[in-house]
Structures are given as structure tokens and as C-alpha cells.
Amino acid sequence: MRFIANDMSLFEGLPHFSPPSVAGDEESYQLRFQAIDTPELHYAGVEQPHGVESRDGLLKWLGVDPAEWNWHVAPSGFAWETEAAILCDGFEGHGRPIAFVLRDSDDQDGADIKLTETLLSKTYNYHAVKTGLAYLGLYSGGLSSDIQANLIAAYKKAKTAKSGLWKLDRTKRFTVTQLADLEPEHGRLIYPKIFRRCVDALRWAGGEFAPGRDLDDFLAALPREDDRLIAHIAHGGQLKSRLSQVLEQVNNQIKIPVDLNTVEFVSN
The missing domain is CATH 2.40.50.90 (OB fold (Dihydrolipoamide Acetyltransferase, E2P))
Incomplete structure (x- = not known):
């Protein structure tokens, strides 16, 4: 707007x-x-x-x-x-x-x-x-x-x-092999920053994830895309991390155990 x-x-x-x-x-x-x-x-x-x-x-x-x-x-x-x-x-x-x-x-x-x-x-x-x-x-x-x-x-x-987009959200665990897996036809809604990184990673990988050419590899190859973040922990503590450290990719399944709605991202 x-x-x-x-x-x-x-x-x-x-x-x-x-x-x-x-x-x-x-x-x-x-x-x-x-x-x-x-x-x-x-x-x-x-x-x-x-x-x-x-x-x-x-x-x-x-x-x-x-x-x-x-x-x-x-x-x-x-x-x-x-x-x-x-x-x-x-x-x-x-x-x-x-x-x-x-x-x-x-x-x-x-x-x-x-x-x-x-x-x-x-x-x-x-x-x-x-x-x-x-x-x-x-x-x-x-x-x-x-x-x-x-x-x-x-x-x-x-x-x-489960208001609005929370009926569809799959950020915690989702599978992606190609761009079509993330589009509306499949109803697989994920956190927008992760979506953008997946889109860029898939284009970098040639349109499809494969061993050695997946989201983890993309973030390692382009550190600027590996967002820095601060997670708040018990008793007022803070844990500094990066996107690559809070996601797990096994084959084409991606798991994100951290709640990205409550972390603070650090602007580049």
C-alpha cells in the first residue's frame, strides 16, 4: 500500500x-x-x-x-x-x-x-x-x-x-520439493519469511531441492539470506541465533521448532 x-x-x-x-x-x-x-x-x-x-x-x-x-x-x-x-x-x-x-x-x-x-x-x-x-x-x-x-x-x-490463516499454517513441519508445493492449490501455508527463502532457494537450486542443493545449502552459500534472530528464553534471557540454526531439513521435510512469531529478527 x-x-x-x-x-x-x-x-x-x-x-x-x-x-x-x-x-x-x-x-x-x-x-x-x-x-x-x-x-x-x-x-x-x-x-x-x-x-x-x-x-x-x-x-x-x-x-x-x-x-x-x-x-x-x-x-x-x-x-x-x-x-x-x-x-x-x-x-x-x-x-x-x-x-x-x-x-x-x-x-x-x-x-x-x-x-x-x-x-x-x-x-x-x-x-x-x-x-x-x-x-x-x-x-x-x-x-x-x-x-x-x-x-x-x-x-x-x-x-x-484458529482464526484466519491459523487454520492453514504448517510452518512447524512441512514438505517442499518444488515451488508448486507452496502455492495455494496445495494449501500449505508457511511463515512468509520462510516462504521467501524457500522460493529463492528453489530458484538457486534449479527449481527442485536435491541432496546438496536444498534450503540449508542455500543459506550456507548466501549468508546474507541466513537471517539473524534473537529468541527470548526463561528469566529474561536472550539467545542469539540464525535462521539456519533453528530449522532442520531432512530430505525435503523442513521442521522449525522455534516460534518465529515471538523471535526478534535483526535487520541486515
Whole structure:
């Protein structure tokens, strides 16, 4: 989703500022939604189960009827706008503002706003976690411990109730040999970051995993893709690790015993 602020100059004082994209005479930003990750609709030409449902959930929350869209031409064939506000305190490495999204805000543009539990509950980010439209995607240093705890509590309730994508999630253990194994026809939904790594690994391996050419080998060959993460353990402790160390691949079965919704990933 792209965002056009009433005053685009307000972004300039934020950490890691990156200039907006310009189309015609209009400046806009592609947003990075804080703390959530949704099933992919078109990553490298491949989509995941529940991607459509998650997309439609965002549109409905914004007051847009997805049934009115011609998805054969979207998004390049038309444009739409709706009022919204964001809370943003910086940019990520790809030049996107990291944002909590609100349908409206009574605060002055550019004001220094504290993200309270009450305000969090009004954001799309929280709504998406609470209703199973999105996974949690936490990054080190991005949130206060209280806000993070509230998001994790909402995620756990959604998962227990099997809301939304939690009816389909197979991240803990799944089998993949080729790209088709991860597409909607098979209904095998996995954590989006793992999906992206599998897609890239399969393309690297020539389209099919084989001994010596699987996800483990891909992460070893391309260390930048081997995400660093911090897992929280008992009594306030932290365990620093990497993605390759928290997954197990035996033949074409991948097991992930760590809950990726509660770890903190470390930005490269």
C-alpha cells in the first residue's frame, strides 16, 4: 500500500530517511507495516495460500470493497484513495517508512505521539494479528516491551482460536520439493519469511531441492539470506541465533521448532 502524507516534508527528519517515489507530479511511499508479515501474493511470481484473504481484509478495514476491483488489471490498471494516518519513527533498509496504520487520527501532523495500548488496539497492525490476517514479524529494537507483549498476546489468542490463516499454517513441519508445493492449490501455508527463502532457494537450486542443493545449502552459500534472530528464553534471557540454526531439513521435510512469531529478527 502506498501512502501520500498531507505534508511529505515531515518524513525528512526521521532516521534513515529515504526520498519518496515520484509518479507524474505525485510523491508517495510504499509502506512497511510495523510488526506484521502477511502471506505473499506475488513474490517472484509465486503466491501463498490466504494471500487473497489477507489482502481483502486490509481493504475492508480501510472501507474499500474488494469485490469492486478488477483483479485482472490490478494494481496497475486503476488507482484508489482512502483517508488514513500512520505512526512512523523511521525507515527500513529498502527505503520504506515503518508504520502503524490508523483509519483516522485526531493528533496534529508530525506530533510526537506515544503508542499506548489503547492506541495500538486501533491500528490495522493489531487488528491483523488479532483476527489472523497476518503473522507477527518482530524486529530487534523496533518496539517497546509492553507493545510487543500486547501483540504477542493477541497472536496467541488468534492461533488458539484458529482464526484466519491459523487454520492453514504448517510452518512447524512441512514438505517442499518444488515451488508448486507452496502455492495455494496445495494449501500449505508457511511463515512468509520462510516462504521467501524457500522460493529463492528453489530458484538457486534449479527449481527442485536435491541432496546438496536444498534450503540449508542455500543459506550456507548466501549468508546474507541466513537471517539473524534473537529468541527470548526463561528469566529474561536472550539467545542469539540464525535462521539456519533453528530449522532442520531432512530430505525435503523442513521442521522449525522455534516460534518465529515471538523471535526478534535483526535487520541486515
